[in-house]
Amino acid sequence: MADFEHPINTPPRAPSPVHRFGTLAVHAGAPHDPVTGAVIESISLSTTFAQTSVGKPVGKHEYIRSSNPNRENFEAAVAALEHARFALAFASGSATTATILQSLAAGSHVVSVSDVYGGTHRYFTKVASAHGVQVTFSPSIEVDVEGLIRPNETKLIWIESPSNPTLSLVDIRAVARIAHQHGIMVVVDNTFLSPYIQNPLDHGADIVVHSVTKYINGHSDVLMGAAAFNSPTLHTRLSFLQNAIGAVPSAFDCWLAHRGLKTxxxxxxxxxxxxxxxxxxxxxxxxxxxxxxxxxxxxxxxxxxxxxxxxxxxxxxxxxxxxxxxxxxxxxxxxxxxxxxxxxxxxxxxxxxxxxxxxxxxxxxxxxxxxxxxxxxxxxxxxxxxxxxxxxxxxxxxxxxxxxxxxxxxxxxxxxxx
Ligand SMILES: Cc1ncc(COP(=O)(O)O)c(C=O)c1O
Missing domain, CATH: 3.90.1150.10 (Aspartate Aminotransferase, domain 1)
Structure with missing residues (x-):
């Protein structure tokens, strides 16, 4: 096991993994228990963590919403599989979408592929709009994107590839090239393929999102979401919102989803x-x-x-x-x-x-x-x-x-x- 202690379990995670997918799936974010040697992590249900003096917790964690051992391990595993430096877990795929959209200031504009998941469409048209974020949908984003970008307003391009439910694909790199010329971030919902089949960050996307409820957990018994990315600035912003909004998964769900991810x-x-x-x-x-x-x-x-x-x-x-x-x-x-x-x-x-x-x-x-x-x-x-x-x-x-x-x-x- 010592072979896997570096670099898989040692933050910061490397964007280009040393090990192959199956090895990472089984071992990333899965350290042995240093006290008991348990090969499988314990489920840590404690909502709070003792401090030795004010502001000095015994370990890394203070309060379960901000961070906890099971979520941290799961996030490390998702980051490794998506070739990302960081990953954050949320209470659902929808909560992941909501948190990313919440990171935009009022007055922001988003360009999205037309045939997104119905709940994403609902959030874009009925919730984001109430917060002053407008979304324009395009049925052929590679062709239309340049013309749909609003100078100083468009902040995000949202892609689902394959799209749900018509399975049309978007050339992520082609869209990212145009987006990046305008300083716009590209988000790819990778739920339909899972990180095993597609790694959007390798094709120029800035954020990859998942409904973990689907392939990553894979056993139809957990509702969860995740976002993975490389930018430390994004990490600061999104982890702040993860904690501030609090749409986070339970420790038990993180443990279950991590078990699913291993296969x-x-x-x-x-x-x-x-x-x-x-x-x-x-x-x-x-x-x-x-x-x-x-x-x-x-x-x-x-x-x-x-x-x-x-x-x-x-x-x-x-x-x-x-x-x-x-x-x-x-x-x-x-x-x-x-x-x-x-x-x-x-x-x-x-x-x-x-x-x-x-x-x-x-x-x-x-x-x-x-x-x-x-x-x-x-x-x-x-x-x-x-x-x-x-x-x-x-x-x-x-x-x-x-x-x-x-x-x-x-x-x-x-x-x-x-
Ligand atoms: C492509 C896609 N993205 C996001 C979601 C939302 O995920 P959740 O149900 O975990 O909130 C779904 C749900 O079906 C989906 O299919």
Missing amino acids: LHLRAREASRNGLAVAHALDASPHVIAVNYPGLASHPHRAIAQKQHRDGMGGGMLSFRLKGGKEAAERFCQATRIFTLAESLGGVESLVEVPGSMTHAGIPREQREAAGVFDDLVRVSCGVEDAEDLKADVLQALEKAVVVSKIQNGVVNGVSST
């Missing part, structure tokens, strides 16, 4: 293999209109995936449109036997949902459809079950959903029965 590479690799297998199966089905999956050669941004993703992997997330409209989409999600109809993603178990009626229902239809979120779009999160079982499951569900819908509409085998 991220295994889960993300398997989920991505399954994603590719399911995408191919859907692509070949006559019941499917279109498949959005960045691992397919036909994906319009495949070249970006090859440049930005580890080994050009597509990840575990995909979406597709099926014949038969909204009813068929909803019926499909009820007909799967392994995939559970539920919101969320990135867990070991496979999930399906209909974004137009569920996660993205709050976005006005016109805006939703402009971003490709039609009523017949189904979003799929592939877990780590066996690929053959997942493929068989989507194919049987398609038969049920589309054929039943055709019968109900009086059209079977292309012949109308009315």
